[in-house]
Amino acid sequence: MAHLEVQPKSGTPWWVWLLLAIIALAIIIFAVNQCNPDSTETGVTDTTANSTIDRSEVLAATEPDWNSVDFNTPQSTNPDITDTDIMTRENADYTIYTIGENILFATDQKEIQGSSETKLKQIADALNERFKGAYIGVYGSADSTGTASHNKELGAERANAVKDWLINSGGIERSKVSTHSLGEEEPVTSNATKDGRQQNRNVQIVAFRHKQ
Template identity: 60%
Template sequence: MAELDVQPKRSSPWWLWLLIAIIAVVILIFLFRGCNSKTTTVSTAYSTSTTKAVAVTKPDWDAVDFNGARTKDEDVTDTSIAVSGNDRYTIYTLGENILFATDQNTLNSDAGDKLKQIVSSLNKRFKGANIGVYGSTDSTGTAGHNKALGAERAAAVKNWLVTTGGLDSTLVSIHSLGENKPVASNATAAGRQENRNVSIVAFPNK
């Protein structure tokens, strides 16, 4: 009988299998990244959104000019409320004597009637806008005391705007100017009285 020359089957080199495994892993990684990129949430300094970042303009609270020209507001008929501003913001200003007793931070009993008119205007013209409440004093007393008093008065007005006026507390911020940025001269009694006030500034959303 003829003898059959049977050779053992050669196995593939080990490094070939390793190479195939590495290539497979790389392909899977690229596929996984490709799927994720379609639904990636983009987070920026401005806002967070899916596939698109939307910039949100924040008010420049330090750039408000309290000596701006007076304007008219049909919803504010009380002459003790001064309305001013420009195309970027509107300011509603009430004197200390309207809202508070001298050197006090508790609202007068009739302050609510004035604030209701301002809230009515805010709800009509600036729904959802950022609102800044600024407390100002004259230069009598120490700068520290004036800064604290301005903050306390601004806080009292904010509390009323939120609890009674129904404004969103997350949109209302407190700012104390103290004796800084006076609207009149502190050299006269009339000027000092004018400088003691609270201003409500509305920044419409852009």
């Protein structure tokens, strides 16, 4: 009787086990990610959170808070303004150009006097040189004589007159100029004297800085 020699079965190749292990690991990772969706974001860089915001661009693109202007900002000298009838005040955020009502307007009138246009031109030239494209606010003020409502209306009329001049004759961009009436509020000095009341009847042009 012939002897049958049975050969032992060869073991499973090692690379098969490696492949199975890789597949199993992939299945586990997939299952974990499905249970926790936030984990898929761990490799994503949040460019919004990490980017540096250009604050100057935000300032230039966003209209400022006109109620935040401090009209008691310290007085300053300005090389662009040589006319002594024009007062300048300045801080890190804005420059204020103040010109008296008696210089701009005749008594109880709201039309700008021709003699004051050279003064407005000097302010307009400074605005175009230093504040091109920036937001400009024109504030009309009155003294405390008369009713508060009348003073408010008068301040608005005179602010609008200066705004129109800056746009039509001063080359200032219309969309950047706004008007505001302070009326008898925010006086630059006391209303107790004639001289003080005269100083408080004014128009103030506020230019917010436009940083590049």
